[in-house]
Amino acid sequence: MKRILSLILMSIMLAGCTGGVKNSDKPRIYTSFYSVYSLTKTVAGDKADIINLMPQGMEPHDFEPTAADIMKLSKSDMLIYNGSGIDDWAADIEKTLDEPIKVTRLYPAPDRDDPHTWLSFENVYNELDTICEALCEIDAANAELYKENKDDYEKKLKELQAQFENAGFGGKKMFVTHGAYGHLCRELGMEQVALEGIWDLSDPSPAKMAQVIADIKESGAKCIFYDPYEGDDTALAAADEAGIEAIPLSAFETDDKNRDYYTVMSENLEQMKKGLK
Ligand SMILES: [Zn+2]
Incomplete structure (x- = not known):
């Protein structure tokens, strides 16, 4: 599968792809799979278009992007992926993306012991912080709103975390x-x-x-x-x-x-x- 992916990437680079026309002024952000997608949507609200690369209902352990998926990224503003090892394919794609497409990786290296980072509340607070910083960077005009969305959500999650701890x-x-x-x-x-x-x-x-x-x-x-x-x-x-x-x-x-x-x-x-x- 890795070899197929690199062949796809190579052919796209050679073809100089221009896929994925952008039809709104909002930042267009791609995410690698559902947990990253959902957390990003929570922070972005309606100020950015968030698109999940992984089709709905599919789970990340089985997912590999198609050539068409990769082409869509060329007209985006940002790709956000987890980076803990569950979406390794995104690290391969990252190498092919040029400025001005920003890439935000939530974890700098794979965690071979357990890539399901988001099932820890403390990790999720960090993931929300990183996502929020990245959104503020590419869309400074809405920075206050992104921070407010993040803070409100974090407050709700802290109450839920306390319920887990007291159960x-x-x-x-x-x-x-x-x-x-x-x-x-x-x-x-x-x-x-x-x-x-x-x-x-x-x-x-x-x-x-x-x-x-x-x-x-x-x-x-x-x-x-x-x-x-x-x-x-x-x-x-x-x-x-x-x-x-x-x-x-x-x-x-x-x-x-x-x-x-x-x-x-x-x-x-x-x-x-x-x-x-
Ligand atoms: Zn899993």
């Missing part, structure tokens, strides 16, 4: 299929036990399944959480075997209802209260 999750084990919740668990003093990998979403081996089911039984856990966009087959098989429930919990890698981070995390809080009581 009594500390010290508990959280069983999940896809290991996306490591940052959240660390922040809440919990331990994540994942059936599948953090990077590799393939089905667990029978040995791994048996080991996690034994762990569930020993810990007395009442449920296993799964990301609904990943499907529930593995979670239901494990839940059935261990005699527990399977409960959906969004990793906010995508969202087909176009919901924002606060809304999804509020729902996650209720799901966690249900599954961890």
Whole structure:
């Protein structure tokens, strides 16, 4: 796949692409996948056009941009991507983009232990700060508004974070299929036990399944959480075997209802209260 991407990039550079006509005066900003898109939209409000490169409903572990996607970027003002390793393809694209297109990378280097940075509230505050600074830089006329949007949202999130902290999750084990919740668990003093990998979403081996089911039984856990966009087959098989429930919990890698981070995390809080009581 990497090789295909570099061939696409090379052919676009040779062709001197001119795709993606801009038809508004607002800054046009592309984002790499849903969590970056949603956080950027929250700060930008209606003062910038935010376009997600990853199609709705697709999740970032499987995504590679097409030549047409890359061409659209040539008429944009900015590309924002996470940079923690989940959207490595964006780092390849960055090399091909010339001034005046600004590129904002939220993390300077991949985090091979866990790229799901946005599932930590503290990380999200930093991500919002970086996004806000970048927007203010390319559109100084609306800087006050961007800062106000960011501050208001951060205030709401801090209240939600306090609700997570006061829910009594500390010290508990959280069983999940896809290991996306490591940052959240660390922040809440919990331990994540994942059936599948953090990077590799393939089905667990029978040995791994048996080991996690034994762990569930020993810990007395009442449920296993799964990301609904990943499907529930593995979670239901494990839940059935261990005699527990399977409960959906969004990793906010995508969202087909176009919901924002606060809304999804509020729902996650209720799901966690249900599954961890
Ligand atoms: Zn993931």
